[in-house]
Amino acid sequence: MAEKLSYTELYRKLYQYYGPQEWWPSTSDFQMLISAILVQRTNWKNVELALTNLGEDIKAGELIQMEEAVLAEKIRPSGFYRMKAKKIKAWLHWFQKYSFHIKEVQKVDQAVLRKELLAIHGIGEETADAMMLYAFDKPGFIADNYAMRLFDRIGYCLPKTYHAFKTEVEKTFPHDLEMHQEFHALIVEHGKQYCKKTPLCENCPLVSVCRMGSEKTNALI
Ligand code: SF4
Known part of the structure; x- marks a missing residue:
């Protein structure tokens, strides 16, 4: 060799x-962020079905208002849907601190941002790093x-x-x-x-x- x-x-x-x-294969940065949670323990095909149910133009403000049970039903094709609905809600509450503005999050120091993401229910290292890399412009492996x-x-x-x-x-x-x-x-x-x-x-x-x-x-x- x-x-x-x-x-x-x-x-x-x-x-x-x-x-x-x-990459990432999604239509918007917000979709990317949601799909980083949806893709946990499933394949991309199932994520696409869940994203279609949510609607292409879904906004963070609408999603945070949605009943957790309704959200869970919409994302059912991605599997572990009740758990994922809880995670999405927890993540949205964190995102709300930045008024749902991706650009505001991008201004945060990389190490600080990673720590914040990892403190959210259901966000592990791989999900946090994917969000950082593909939506928040923070390079990392x-x-x-x-x-x-x-x-x-x-x-x-x-x-x-x-x-x-x-x-x-x-x-x-x-x-x-x-x-x-x-x-x-x-x-x-x-x-x-x-x-x-x-x-x-x-x-x-x-x-x-x-x-x-x-x-x-x-x-x-
Ligand atoms: S990278 Fe994977 S597929 Fe390619 S030679 Fe190595 S083990 Fe085989």
């Missing part, structure tokens, strides 16, 4: 192969299952916990909003196309730089 790539080189390789992803699986298979020795993993990658990856947005989206895309639970190493664009890929291909020789 060739020398291990830096995270930036890995990013470039993925970008070269898949091209720009231009999302250490989700796709990233952990890919990085482990490639052969990077990284910590197993979310925060330590993220911190380690951020030490050397550029603190650049667009690069972080693309990196996360590219990792997810790669996880869907090749580095699935059962990986498709044979035709994978990373096979020459991946520990697992090399082991598998060597075993076939």
